[in-house]
Every structure is written in structure tokens, then in C-alpha cells.
Amino acid sequence: MTTFSASDVPSMAGRTVVVTGANSGIGRAAAHVLAAKDARVVLAVRDVGKGRAAAAGMSGRVEVRRLDLADLASVRAFAEDFTEPVDVLINNAGVMIPPFSRTADGFELQFGTNHLGHFALTNLLLPRIRERVVTVSSSGHRMGSINFDDLGWERRPYRAMGAYAQSKLANLLFTSELQRRLSEAGSTVIATAAHPGTSATNLLRFDGRNRVRYLAARAAIGLLAQSDDDGALPTLYAAVKDIPGNSYAGPRGFLETRGAPKLVGRSARARDAEAARRLWEVSEELTEVTFPRHSLQAA
Template identity: 50%
Template sequence: MGEWSVADIPDQSGRTVVITGANSGLGAETAKALAAAGANVVLACRNTEKAEVVAREIGSSATIARLDLADLDSVRAFADDLTGADVLINNAGVMAIPLRRTTQGFDMQMGTNHLGHFALTALVLPKITDRVVTLSSSMHQFGRIDLGDLNWEKRRYRRWRAYGDSKMANLMFGKELAERLAASSSATSSLIAHPGYAATELQGKSGTVEDVFMNVANKVFAQSAAAGALPTLYAATSPDATNGTFYGPTQMFGAHGAPGISGYNKRADDKVFRDGLWTASEKLTDITFGV
């Protein structure tokens, strides 16, 4: 696909894109680029005050809607209010934070990154006409999901392992959704993306000495959030992006560079495990898919 950039985004006039966590970082850069290409963007955010700053920069094509992925009641309310969209981008997330619980008692990382987006996608999928893009991370490589203890109630909590688990869950969900959509002959597709190593507000929230090193590394090694958003933008807009494919940067072992097809841990292709994660996610959220 060559050196794909924002200049290659097709005209998005008349299209509506919902972006979770669009108040900062990757989500904000994604929203700005899509709006610049003509799209109407819905900034679906918990922090609506920060979203207002982004919306003012974008202009009249931006709409703010409150969405707290750590509260399934908020997810349901958002889904009820959404009239429709062409694209849903499951972007929001938390990384390596201390053990905390969502409103429904889920581990905050699995609950926000995976279960909240799982529930949101299930509820709004009938209203999405084109594609769903779910963000994973290269950290999915370290995920070893325990289906018997998704929410770290039986094990000693390990914040980086929990993050890796949630990102593996994102990848497995995106791939499983793609297969189920294809099997149901749906016109909607599911794609997955990751930003490589991009400087965002996601880093530096672990509450440990690691935050110091991450903040330094952000300044020295990381690419910009705008560059990190390119794989998401490609997955969300390119006519060449295909159902079930994982996209990410193509240089420096997937850390930097123009977007392309990304390698991934083949555990994500374990159909039996993916089915188990899907079933567990439906049970925990008490929300079922129509595919």
C-alpha cells in the first residue's frame, strides 16, 4: 500500500464516524483527520469537558456524546441515543493502571478496553452500515487470558499482564466478529488496528516508577499520536482494507511507520478460545449479539 498517509483518506463527505475516547491522543487525532476529510464525527467520551476542546478545534462537524465504557448503563444509554453511523471506532482504553473495578465490578482494564466495547458494539451494530474498527496493541503478545478469571478475582493482580490480556481480547473480538459478520452475509466488516509506539496520555498512569521511564521514552522514542492514528484511519476508510485484518505500523518491528498488515500472536486465531471469550463476554455483560 506504499507510504499511506492522511492525504490518501478517501472523501468522507456525508459519512458519520463514532470514535470512543476521542477527547485526547489517538482518538482526537483520528477525529480531526476524519473531519478534515469531510466526515461528521461523534466524540464518544467519558470526559466531555476535554472533548469540548477537541470539538471546538474541529468545528461544526463534531458532536459530543457522553460514554463511560466502565459503566454498562452508560453504554446502553449511548446506544439508545445513537441514530446511526457508517463506522464505529473502538478506540478508548486504559493501560497498566492499579487494580480498580468498573461500575459492574469488572477489572477496569478488561472492563473498559474489552467488555465495554464488546457491549457497545453489540448494541449499536444494527445501526452501523460500513465497518467496525477495534484498537488492539502490540502488547497483545503478552496476553494470556484466563477465561475462568477474566476480572482478576482469584489471582494476584498484575497490571501489565491485565493490559496484555485486554488487548488480546480486543484482537480476538475483532477477528471473531469479522468471521461472524461474514457468515451472516452482513455488509458490515470488522477490522483491527494498533498504533505501534505512539506518545499519548495512555502512558504514565501505572502509579509506579515505570511512569518516569515511559514519559522519557515518549519524548525520545515514540512517534506522534497523529502518526499512531494512521493504521486506524486506514482500517476505517480505505477501500482496500479487508474484513478480519489487523493493521499497524510497518517499520521498526511495528513500532513506527506507514500502516500495513500487522503480524500478531497466533493465539488470536484459536477459534475454540475465541468462542469461549465471546460466550464469557456475553454472560458478563448480559448482552448478546445478533451475529
């Protein structure tokens, strides 16, 4: 059985890779490998100071640019300033189970950041993307459902984990519908997805309320988690391997919690083509960003 490791990433010389949320966790680990393989890597981060600190630990050509996915004005500014070609866009940044809050545009934070921010960024950059879009989801998508009547948790009691699972399911529906639209437009760009398994990232943060539950969760993650370097391997696999569009990579180990990456399955809800199309249409309305079909054909 052939396994995939960081050493299997080919030379990325001449390629530009944008990684969102690359100042920490699996985003930083993936960026580190890609930079070492001679890619020009752009760390798209909310905190530029933390981004520069992360870049200082990487070799090669690494740049830091500000991007706040919880603010569509920031997303648009980033895309407008980025005029050069992008070979690979890695939609990695995310928030996990925070207390209820909203983005600058009034969306529930996890849906707004994890899905809508990346939805807008991808479509705005798409005329300049040459190879693929990789979106990081989660095995937690299996617990998710898309409540089209209450995407913002305004009519229901807020459940942080439910909102997180909804956003991660949205990532996979986004990937499948993006691939469908790219294929329909005759584009050679592909959309893929990945999940890190259980990775010891800083997504899970203490919210100041239930310390016992927080410590229990951290302990469980500590027992199952793999390192950020290992957690980044499915992302790298989805970014560089010769795989079909709409592929989904994750760890091959027990319950997909850890291990070398391979192509994995997804829930029935994540395979719902009608839900994917509906989510896309709703996302276009919410972000006022549309699929750039004519720009792709012109390119």
C-alpha cells in the same frame, strides 16, 4: 513502495463516524482527520468538557456525546440515544496499566473498559452500522493470554501489564469472532483492527507509587514514540482502506513501533478461533448483550 498518510483518506461526506475516547491522543487525531474529510464525527467520551474542548479544535461537523465504557448503563444509554445510522465505529478508548480497580459493574478496569465496554457498544449499535467496526488493539497483545478461570484477577496477584495485555488480546479475538459472525449472517459490514505502535499518548499515567519506574517508562516511550497524528494512521487505514475483514493494521517500521501503516501479523493466541468463540460467549454472559443476528438480517 506506496505509503499511506492522512491525505489518502478519501472524502467522508455523507458518512457518520463514532470514535470512542476521542478527546485526546490518537482518537482525537483520527477524529480530526475524519472531520476535515467532511465526515459527521461523534466524539464518544467520558468527560464531555474535555470532549468539547477537543471538538473546538476540529473543523466540520463534530458532536460530543457522553460514553463511559467502564459503566454498562452508560453504554446502553449511549446506544439507545443513538438512533441514526453509523457508517464507521472506531473502538479507540482505553486505559493502560492503572492500579487495580473495578468498573461500575465489578469487572477489572482494563478488561471491563478495553474489551467488555466496546463489546457491548458494538453489539448494541450493530443493527445501525453500515460499513465497518475498527477496534484499536496493541502490539502488547503478544504478551497476553486469556485466563478464562480468572478474567477479573480475583485469584492471582494483580499484574497491571498482564491485565492490559489480556485486554488487548481480547480486542483481536473479538475482531475475528465478530467478522466470523458478520460473514455467517450475510452482512456486508466488516470488522478490522489496528495498533498505533509506540505512540506518545496519555495512556501511561503516574499512579503515585513507583516514580522511578514511571519516569523510565516515559523516557523509553519518548525515544521510540511517534506523534499522535502518526499513531492514528493505522486506525485511519483500518477505517477507510479497501481491506478484508479481520485485517490488522500497524506501523511498518522497526518492530512495528513507528512508520506508515500496513497490514501486520498477530500472535498465535490472537488467531485461536476456539478462544475467540469462547471469549464471545463469556462476554455475552458478563454484559448481557448478544450478537443481533436477526436485526442484521432484517436490515
